[in-house]
Amino acid sequence: MEECKPILETRKLCINYGDLRVVKGIDLQIPSHQVTAVIGPSGCGKSSMLRVFNRMNDFIPTAWVEGEVLFHGEDLYDKTVDPGLIRQKIGMVFQRPNPFPKSIFKNVVWGPKINGYKGNLNDLAEEALRKAALWNEVKDRLRDSALKLSGGQQQRLCIARAIAMNPEVILMDEPCSALDPRATARIEDLIQELRSRYTIVIVTHNMQQAARISDLTAFLYEGDLVEFGPTKRIFTQPDQKRTEDYITGRFG
Numbered sequence: 271m272e273e274c275k276p277i278l279e280t281r282k283l284c285i286n287y288g289d290l291r292v293v294k295g296i297d298l299q300i301p302s303h304q305v306t307a308v309i310g311p312s313g314c315g316k317s318s319m320l321r322v323f324n325r326m327n328d329f330i331p332t333a334w335v336e337g338e339v340l341f342h343g344e345d346l347y348d349k350t351v352d353p354g355l356i357r358q359k360i361g362m363v364f365q366r367p368n369p370f371p372k373s374i375f376k377n378v379v380w381g382p383k384i385n386g387y388k389g390n391l392n393d394l395a396e397e398a399l400r401k402a403a404l405w406n407e408v409k410d411r412l413r414d415s416a417l418k419l420s421g422g423q424q425q426r427l428c429i430a431r432a433i434a435m436n437p438e439v440i441l442m443d444e445p446c447s448a449l450d451p452r453a454t455a456r457i458e459d460l461i462q463e464l465r466s467r468y469t470i471v472i473v474t475h476n477m478q479q480a481a482r483i484s485d486l487t488a489f490l491y492e493g494d495l496v497e498f499g500p501t502k503r504i505f506t507q508p509d510q511k512r513t514e515d516y517i518t519g520r521f522g
């Protein structure tokens with residue numbers, strides 16, 4: 271059955287920085303149109319794993335990958351794959367909002383424009399900003415600098431920027447860690463709205479957040495995938511003692 275196929279999959283994935291192996295043979299299947307949270311103590315390899323999904327590790331000279339990473343069943347690391355194209359289909363939002371020092375409008379349309387987008391840029395900007403739940407707050411000041419926005423608004427702008435590329439997957443690396451509780455709640459609401467259109471993989475340190483917003487949770491520990499399954503089960507009846515110890519705050 272087509273729908274059951276994972277959109278992203280790792281097979282015996284190892285991630286190394288030089289001689290240091292930080293992800294140690296992970297098999298993971300990420301279904302489409304769900305929110306998958308990746309949790310685990312600091313340094314367990316969450317961000318490294320997230321970055322392999324859109325070839326961001328390519329920018330780290332010492333990083334190298336073994337095993338397979340598949341997107342719709344195709345090897346993301348095949349020599350014929352264009353990493354730029356992959357990053358359009360698999361967008362990323364980072365810990366700290368990182369808008370360009372340009373107008374709100376230019377932030378949203380810049381990527382599509384340099385990629386030869388032929389449609390109407392005004393319509394594209396409005397649609398992406400609406401989907402990112404930012405339109406009402408910025409519609410009268412699209413030419414203002416993005417840097418004038420609050421941190422939470424900047425993060426939603428970064429989400430709009432990713433959405434404007436028409437991605438299938440949005441990777442989020444602790445997207446709320448620099449935000450206050452109110453801005454965090456808005457991003458969490460937004461993630462709920464986006465899940466019907468996109469596949470979302472989110473790294474978070476905040477276990478309440480993982481429990482609130484995700485359908486599936488992967489628990490990583492020292493580079494191993496300890497447990498992966500429906501969030502409800504992971505947080506109420508984990509199979510593994512290490513998972514239970516982590517989610518009950520006994521370590522990490």
Ligand SMILES: Nc1ncnc2c1ncn2[C@@H]1O[C@H](COP(=O)(O)OP(=O)(O)OP(=O)(O)O)[C@@H](O)[C@H]1O
Nearest residue numbers: 287292310311312313314315316317318319330332
């Ligand atoms: N560019 C790099 N060069 C060398 N080692 C790195 C690099 N990036 C990460 N590491 C190491 O890889 C391991 C995993 O790091 P990673 O950032 O993936 O973990 P994490 O679980 O996301 O941590 P955190 O929650 O603190 O962000 C750590 O030991 C880290 O020091």
